[in-house]
Amino acid sequence: MALFKRILFSLRMMRRYRHALANIVQNSPRNRQLCQIPPITFKEQGVAVIVLDFDGVLAAHGEPYPAPELRPWLRDCIALFGPEQVFVLSNKPLSIRIEDFNRHYPGVRYIAEVKKKPYPDGLQKIMAITGQPAQALMLVDDRLLTGGLAACIANVPMTYITRPYVRLSKRPVQELFFMTLRFLERLPFSV
Ligand SMILES: [Mg+2]
Incomplete structure (x- = not known):
C-alpha cells in the first residue's frame, strides 16, 4: 500500500516538476561518476551540505559498504565540509551500512525513519538539522524519479550520477531491473 501510494505520488509530482526534471537530464553529462567530481567542486559552487544517495552512487545496488575507491573521496569530502555537513540519504537504510558509517566516518549522519524518496521528508529533515536553506544543499x-524528484520538490540542487555503480554478475535480476528503471525514467526528458 505504501509502495502504491509512493508510485501515485511520483507520477503526480513527475508531471508537476517535468521541466525541472528535464533540466536535470539535459544538463547532466553522460557517464558521470561521483569519483570524477572532486569535493572542492561542490564547495566552489557554494554548497554547504552534501547529501549522498547510497545505491548506485556509493556502491552497486544492495552492497553493504561504499566502493573502496570512494574511501579517499569520502575522507576528502568530510575534511572539506566537516562530518556534520555530510549526510547519507538512501531508501535502504540498512543497519550494516549505518554501523559502517558510524565506525569509519564518525559524525556523518545516515538519515533513516523518514518517508522514502521522492518524498522530500529526508531533505527537509537535513535542512532542519543543519539550519541551512535548500539551495545550500547538494x-x-x-x-x-526518487532522488531527482525529491530534490525538485524540496528545491534542492541535484548532481545526477549518470554512470552508477552496477554489479551485474552479483545481482543480475536486481541490477537489470534498476538499469531498466533508470533508462525508462530518463526517456520522457531526453531530447
Ligand atoms: Mg541510488
Missing part, C-alpha cells in the same frame, strides 16, 4: 543521486 543531493547526489543516480535516480531521477
Whole structure:
C-alpha cells in the first residue's frame, strides 16, 4: 500500500516538476561518476551540505559498504565540509551500512525513519538539522524519479550520477531491473 501510494505520488509530482526534471537530464553529462567530481567542486559552487544517495552512487545496488575507491573521496569530502555537513540519504537504510558509517566516518549522519524518496521528508529533515536553506544543499543521486524528484520538490540542487555503480554478475535480476528503471525514467526528458 505504501509502495502504491509512493508510485501515485511520483507520477503526480513527475508531471508537476517535468521541466525541472528535464533540466536535470539535459544538463547532466553522460557517464558521470561521483569519483570524477572532486569535493572542492561542490564547495566552489557554494554548497554547504552534501547529501549522498547510497545505491548506485556509493556502491552497486544492495552492497553493504561504499566502493573502496570512494574511501579517499569520502575522507576528502568530510575534511572539506566537516562530518556534520555530510549526510547519507538512501531508501535502504540498512543497519550494516549505518554501523559502517558510524565506525569509519564518525559524525556523518545516515538519515533513516523518514518517508522514502521522492518524498522530500529526508531533505527537509537535513535542512532542519543543519539550519541551512535548500539551495545550500547538494543531493547526489543516480535516480531521477526518487532522488531527482525529491530534490525538485524540496528545491534542492541535484548532481545526477549518470554512470552508477552496477554489479551485474552479483545481482543480475536486481541490477537489470534498476538499469531498466533508470533508462525508462530518463526517456520522457531526453531530447
Ligand atoms: Mg541510488
